[in-house]
Amino acid sequence: MTGKLTVVGLGPGNAGQLTPEALAAVDAADAIFGYGPYLDRIPARPGQLRTASDNKQELQRAAQALESAAAGANVAVVSGGDPGVFAMAAAVCEAIEKGPAAWRDLEMSVLPGISAMLAVAARVGAPLGHDFCAISLSDNLKPWPTIEKRLEAAAGCGFVIAIYNPVSRARPWQLDRAFEALRNHLPASTPVVFGRAVGRVDERMAIVALIDANATQADMSTCIIVGSAQTRVIPRAGKSSLVYTPRSMPGAST
């Protein structure tokens, strides 16, 4: 088999945060598969086939891409951010596991990208400077009680929490329920960072206290970082505040 498949992370969406290896992989591909808005980020190249699909079609998209690679094409599957974080790399692996045995023989690689939480954190300081977790709020893929349990466990034992997929038209109430659950475990003043479309022209950042956080502040393009009880805000005159979580905590050995 001569085809190959590369799962490519496009990062947050600006050229300065796209890795050279990701750019090269996309450029070299005969065929690119992805969610439409991600494909739109890539300059068109004559002769390169593009197949856009909806954002609920991950497994089908993965299977299509694998078929194309198995037929001999150099295929790229693109994801925003990092393809390994709630994105296409797991869908491609799942398709390989469930698909024809021949798909396991394909040359397959994953190229990482700057994930949304890293870009959002960087814009405000270093809220992920201590132990943290990343949770997708989509209960299309797991039961809501599991999500709530994880949020409470994470907040209860001191993780900063990055929330992916916070809201969508089909999931309007989940984020407020999540904030409610978190308020049971964290001080009202805990900093919450809303990072929308970070690194893109329509970027919008906001830092609010947990008690004031609500779902109207987020949309599908938002990644949210909820601090721990240790997370701090540094006000700056005439500049946006810095948010960071200290590397060390009380009771450390040094």
Add this chain to the structure above:
Amino acid sequence: MTGKLTVVGLGPGNAGQLTPEALAAVDAADAIFGYGPYLDRIPARPGQLRTASDNKQELQRAAQALESAAAGANVAVVSGGDPGVFAMAAAVCEAIEKGPAAWRDLEMSVLPGISAMLAVAARVGAPLGHDFCAISLSDNLKPWPTIEKRLEAAAGCGFVIAIYNPVSRARPWQLDRAFEALRNHLPASTPVVFGRAVGRVDERMAIVALIDANATQADMSTCIIVGSAQTRVIPRAGKSSLVYTPRSMPGAST
């Protein structure tokens, strides 16, 4: 004040995974501060001042860099991987909070990088494809019982776990204790990925079952990913196995 300070993520260590904005920031700097091995990755430029310091000197390094920026220099502080994940961005914020008021007026920005867990995950498939957390095993910065509690809480509620700073000469026993704690909550067959120096010439990857995981397989340059009970291994003839965590889990609404 005319100086500025940029905290720059150098990624895993190969040029293909260094973002253009990080490269540009390092190139434009008058002065670069960092842990020696990270400085060594950057081609020297005449007239550019470099100050290497040890990997336990983060806060002093941050203060030195801020002083230099306050004196008018264009300063870069470099970290391997992402500077916001157990690295220099939090140290710089902490130094700003504790330092002279003038440091808050400085132009300061953070440029994200590909963090080790993303690079390691990409090399084996998509182990971080579902909810996950990142824990530093260094008990220099927090009490060991807190670390153990977080590991058990994370494993107990289904997070994949990325372990940073797993061992050092001064911390020889912690990693085996961590594996022991995790074995109380996870199946013996749970995949554990050891990713050493990922993306560099001396890269070494290994996938073992949790029951066989031990501290001799890791060093200071290793990032470890411990799967959840859902994480799967796909064997491939003549190729390394793929490891991934499915996006969806049993009991999801669709």
